[in-house]
Amino acid sequence: MAIIGKRLVNQVKTTGLKATVAQRADETFQRLTTGLSWDDVRGILRGDPPPKPNPRVKPHTEGFWFHIRPTFYHEATTTLYPTFRLGLLSALFFAIEIITGIYLMIFYTPSPERAYSSMIDIITNVPFGMFVRDLHRLGAEVMVVVVTLHMLRTFITGSYKKPRQFTWFTGVVLLIMTLGLSFSGYLLPWDQLAFWAVTIGTSMADAAPGVGPTVNLLLRGAPDIGAGGLLRFYLLHVVLLPFIGIVFLAVHYYKVVRWGISLPPEMEAVGEDSARKVSPDKRVNFLPDIATNEIMYIAIAMAILAISCATWYRAPLETHSNPLVTPNHTVAPWYFYWLQGLLKIPHIIPFLPADIANGIDKFFANVIGITPKVLWGIIVGPLVFVALAVVPYVDPNPSRRYGQRKIMLTIGGLFTALILYLSLAGIPTGVPITGFGFVGGAPSAEIGQEFMPDEGDGNLMRIPFDQMVVGDYQVTADANVANAPELNAIIKELYYDMQRRMNTADPNGRKLSADTVAQVKIAEIQPDLKQITLVINYTDDQTSAAQEFSKFKFIHRDSEH
Amino acid sequence: MSIIKKIVTFKPGFNLRVIVGLISVVGFLSACAIVGLGDLSKALGAQDAKYTARSIEAGAKVYFEQCARCHGADGKGIDSQGPALNSIAFLGKTDAGREVQKSQRILDIGWVGNLDSYIRAVTTSGIPLKSSNQWEVIHPAFGQAVGGNLRDDQITDVSRFILNWAQNPATSGTIDSPKPGAAFVPKPTSAPLTPEQEAGKAVFLKNGCNACHAIKGVAQGNIGPNLSAIGTDAAAIITAADYKASQGKATTVEEFINESITAPGVYIAAKCPTGACPANVMPPNFKTTIPDADIKSLVAYLVSLK
Ligand code: HEM
Numbered sequence: 001m002a003i004i005g006k007r008l009v010n011q012v013k014t015t016g017l018k019a020t021v022a023q024r025a026d027e028t029f030q031r032l033t034t035g036l037s038w039d040d041v042r043g044i045l046r047g048d049p050p051p052k053p054n055p056r057v058k059p060h061t062e063g064f065w066f067h068i069r070p071t072f073y074h075e076a077t078t079t080l081y082p083t084f085r086l087g088l089l090s091a092l093f094f095a096i097e098i099i100t101g102i103y104l105m106i107f108y109t110p111s112p113e114r115a116y117s118s119m120i121d122i123i124t125n126v127p128f129g130m131f132v133r134d135l136h137r138l139g140a141e142v143m144v145v146v147v148t149l150h151m152l153r154t155f156i157t158g159s160y161k162k163p164r165q166f167t168w169f170t171g172v173v174l175l176i177m178t179l180g181l182s183f184s185g186y187l188l189p190w191d192q193l194a195f196w197a198v199t200i201g202t203s204m205a206d207a208a209p210g211v212g213p214t215v216n217l218l219l220r221g222a223p224d225i226g227a228g229g230l231l232r233f234y235l236l237h238v239v240l241l242p243f244i245g246i247v248f249l250a251v252h253y254y255k256v257v258r259w260g261i262s263l264p265p266e267m268e269a270v271g272e273d274s275a276r277k278v279s280p281d282k283r284v285n286f287l288p289d290i291a292t293n294e295i296m297y298i299a300i301a302m303a304i305l306a307i308s309c310a311t312w313y314r315a316p317l318e319t320h321s322n323p324l325v326t327p328n329h330t331v332a333p334w335y336f337y338w339l340q341g342l343l344k345i346p347h348i349i350p351f352l353p354a355d356i357a358n359g360i361d362k363f364f365a366n367v368i369g370i371t372p373k374v375l376w377g378i379i380v381g382p383l384v385f386v387a388l389a390v391v392p393y394v395d396p397n398p399s400r401r402y403g404q405r406k407i408m409l410t411i412g413g414l415f416t417a418l419i420l421y422l423s424l425a426g427i428p429t430g431v432p433i434t435g436f437g438f439v440g441g442a443p444s445a446e447i448g449q450e451f452m453p454d455e456g457d458g459n460l461m462r463i464p465f466d467q468m469v470v471g472d473y474q475v476t477a478d479a480n481v482a483n484a485p486e487l488n489a490i491i492k493e494l495y496y497d498m499q500r501r502m503n504t505a506d507p508n509g510r511k512l513s514a515d516t517v518a519q520v521k522i523a524e525i526q527p528d529l530k531q532i533t534l535v536i537n538y539t540d541d542q543t544s545a546a547q548e549f550s551k552f553k554f555i556h557r558d559s560e561h
Numbered sequence: 562m563s564i565i566k567k568i569v570t571f572k573p574g575f576n577l578r579v580i581v582g583l584i585s586v587v588g589f590l591s592a593c594a595i596v597g598l599g600d601l602s603k604a605l606g607a608q609d610a611k612y613t614a615r616s617i618e619a620g621a622k623v624y625f626e627q628c629a630r631c632h633g634a635d636g637k638g639i640d641s642q643g644p645a646l647n648s649i650a651f652l653g654k655t656d657a658g659r660e661v662q663k664s665q666r667i668l669d670i671g672w673v674g675n676l677d678s679y680i681r682a683v684t685t686s687g688i689p690l691k692s693s694n695q696w697e698v699i700h701p702a703f704g705q706a707v708g709g710n711l712r713d714d715q716i717t718d719v720s721r722f723i724l725n726w727a728q729n730p731a732t733s734g735t736i737d738s739p740k741p742g743a744a745f746v747p748k749p750t751s752a753p754l755t756p757e758q759e760a761g762k763a764v765f766l767k768n769g770c771n772a773c774h775a776i777k778g779v780a781q782g783n784i785g786p787n788l789s790a791i792g793t794d795a796a797a798i799i800t801a802a803d804y805k806a807s808q809g810k811a812t813t814v815e816e817f818i819n820e821s822i823t824a825p826g827v828y829i830a831a832k833c834p835t836g837a838c839p840a841n842v843m844p845p846n847f848k849t850t851i852p853d854a855d856i857k858s859l860v861a862y863l864v865s866l867k
Contacts, residue, residue, distance in 0.1 A: 047575055081569030117714060124612050131596040296578040299585035306592035319619060320714055525635075527728040529617060537837075548837045554621040559614035 034063030044288040056287040068253045070260060072283040073290055074275060077261040082157045085297045086150035087256070090174075092298055093143035094245065096305070097181070100136040101238065103128075108188070110234035112227050115190035116320045123317065130314075137315035138308060140182050144335045147178045155391070155412055158400035159262040163273055165392035167255040170248045172389040177245045179335060184237035186333055187230065192455050195321030196330040198233070199225055204343070204377045212378065224323065265400035318455040327454035328441070329428040341422030342376040348425040430507055438507035444516075444536045444549035446506070447497060451490075452534060452553050459490050460520070460532055461553055461561040468522050468530050468555065475518040491520055494534075513539035528557040613721060620722030623715050627703065636726060638736030641697045645735035647726040652676065655727040669740050680720040684711070693739050754865065761862025764855045768847070775834070776866060783834040785843055791818065792867040804828055818863045822856060823848040 012020045029038055035058030050056050059066035077083060107126050108118045122129040151171060154160055160168035187198040206216035221228020260275030268274045284290065332340055341348060346357045365371050395408055402409065424431045430438035440446045451460040467484040475498065479491035501512040516538040523531045533552040540547045555561065625634065633639045636647030645651060654662040664676050672679045685704030703709035704716065754762065765771065771780030777789040795814040798804050809828035811817035820827060825843040832838065
């Protein structure tokens with residue numbers, strides 16, 4: 001201390017106070033900017049051309065954050081195409097997830113007794129709690145989309161070819177990490193949606209021959225998902241997967257610095273990689289050009305995300321998980337619909353008669369000895385990722401030009417179409433129009449599910465509280481309850497929905513009987529609490545017996561449905 | 562084609578970056594500000610109310626599944642099964658969330674906590690001994706910790722549901738818990754059975770009616786309608802429109818019950834324990850298998866059930 005003080009005094013004595021302060025300030029400034037002086041920064045902000053030698057490359061050699069970015073890009077890679085900024089956005093969403101995730105961790109307890117109530121606490125009592133949760137949830141879903149699109153673009157531009165095979169491989173690990181994070185995070189709210197989606201997911205592992213039950217036990221920590229399973233998913237979600245993600249992201253980024261971003265295919269000779277051999281007049285320095293460009297894209301993405309969460313987006317939270325009650329139509333998260341679709345093979349193969357499909361099922365079960373569920377879900381599902389990982393190592397074609405990659409691009413296109421088709425077939429209502437993959441129940445139960453789903457909201461529950469006029473109403477096309485236009489509208493909607501189900505058979509060939517009548521009953525059971533009941537009387541299409549279907553919900557004035 | 566080319570080779574100029582970037586930052590910050598201001602109003606309970614409301618909805622479900630059979634769907638209590646939970650004596654009264662009248666029950670039993678904690682305590686642990694022989698049953702323990710089937714949050718929900726009655730508690734027609742220590746004076750039950758009615762009861766059991774029908778204290782069948790009060794129910798049925806529209810010809814309670822036994826097909830009762838009553842389930846041949854004299858005493862017995 002004394003020595004520093006003495007040196008400072010000496011400096012002031014020899015060069016004067018003003019110069020000393022200026023020199024010391026610049027020194028501190030350069031330490032912060034890892035090598036840029038105040039004048040350099042001003043030049044950058046003013047848009048001056050870089051002086052020679054260019055001081056703006058110093059942060060890339062001196063500092064950590066810039067050394068993981070290239071010093072310069074080839075001019076041709078700085079436009080929207082070829083990258084579409086998708087890699088950057090993937091990294092941005094990963095960062096957003098980490099930051100919002102840490103905030104949520106403060107208030108979350110991973111135990112079956114506390115998990116759900118900590119979610120309620122987060123959305124009701126924590127400052128910015130609901131906002132941060134929405135950001136985390138929406139960010140996670142968008143990240144899956146962005147990462148997938150990024151993979152698609154590197155595939156289409158052939159960027160996985162030599163020398164970037166390993167970049168692609170680490171990318172596949174990052175894709176698996178992204179999906180794994182989304183899936184493990186899905187369980188944490190401990191609501192019905194979470195519980196059953198994850199139960200379905202892990203029970204697929206259980207079906208695998210040999211190791212299946214062990215894997216299932218490892219994941220769940222017990223035969224059924226409980227305290228052990230929740231804790232394990234939590235640790236996967238906040239420790240193991242982010243750790244893998246950060247390590248592989250580092251390698252991925254290093255590879256991008258090492259090999260540069262590949263040029264648009266048409267710009268280089270076949271088999272050559274010229275991304276790092278850029279003539280000086282084609283170089284665009286990271287500082288300031290790429291940096292400002294990236295900051296703009298980051299700002300746009302963050303603004304869209306934040307505005308969405310402040311306005312229309314709400315992360316779902318269903319009722320508390322209940323191992324004893326399976327809600328109708330439980331589904332995996334949408335990015336695993338394709339896996340659900342796989343499980344329905346061969347029943348979703350277009351125009352394959354049901355008999356043959358059943359025959360194939362039997363053949364696999366009896367002759368080969370594995371059920372189709374095991375085959376498609378456990379063996380083929382993971383193989384998709386293996387197939388992705390080996391793409392650069394098995395594609396023998398050295399050319400990146402679109403015209404010379406017709407086979408690979410066709411395979412990629414078909415693969416994408418297949419995944420999309422399987423995803424459609426994976427949802428409970430199946431593929432639109434053809435209905436392949438439909439797994440609905442009796443038509444009456446489907447009406448109940450549509451208007452009053454077991455979990456989440458249906459139209460009957462969304463009628464404004466004051467328009468839920470107490471009384472019993474026949475479902476007709478001319479419902480006319482005084483002062484309740486929305487009630488009338490929904491009764492009419494119900495009526496037309498019933499007509500549709502009477503006239504057209506569902507994909508299982510089941511119709512609602514023509515003599516079906518329905519009633520909506522609304523009763524007030526407490527101050528501010530109403531019970532709304534849907535009763536459907538129909539003749540069962542299979543047993544021809546008169547049947548009654550009824551389902552009810554309670555609606556409180558203050559709950560937003 | 563040239564549009565596509567323009568899009569793919571798009572690269573914003575420096576000024577555009579600054580403008581768009583600034584607009585986005587402002588957008589981001591205002592979204593945060595909107596949320597922040599919303600959070601301030603949360604202190605006024607807007608958000609809380611929404612979640613209390615959801616909790617009450619969930620509690621209603623629990624109540625109807627678990628509690629209504631003893632405490633009544635309307636909460637007014639059921640004779641000998643369970644006391645009222647919606648009465649002013651039990652709940653006191655609240656107005657806009659503030660207590661304007663205390664719960665007399667809490668004072669009577671000297672419970673030190675509030676009503677919410679009393680309800681949750683009783684629901685969780687049950688009442689190990691009958692506090693009064695007015696009740697035929699012992700209170701079940703619903704808490705999972707003591708072997709029941711309700712989670713803590715469900716118990717909180719059902720308590721919120723019960724407390725929601727306190728805005729407008731029932732002031733009459735409720736069956737309240739007796740004061741601690743008060744002697745139980747049983748209400749005079751229906752008159753003892755006459756010998757003929759006793760004989761009818763035996764016929765009822767001998768012919769297996771109890772396999773399908775319930776009569777309080779006598780039979781537990783749950784396929785056909787509950788006959789515990791058929792004497793009064795029948796009077797209502799024969800005047801109802803749907804009965805008049807059927808082939809039934811009975812004009813008195815006796816005739817109706819006789820007809821129901823000897824010709825069950827002419828009129829199908831509306832409500833059975835599991836939903837709408839099925840046709841062709843009640844055997845159609847009692848007219849031939851049961852002697853007339855027995856049918857007569859059987860009818861006399863059923864008529865007496867009120
Ligand atoms: C968390 C997920 C990921 C992040 C954060 C990420 C990030 C990046 C970044 C920033 C780049 C620089 C070029 C660009 O922006 O396009 C890049 C390039 C690349 N990524 Fe990813 N990536 C991710 C996932 C993937 C996946 C799933 C794949 C493919 C399976 C992949 C394969 C590649 C390849 C081959 C390149 C080189 C592209 C070229 O040089 O043109 N990445 N990645």
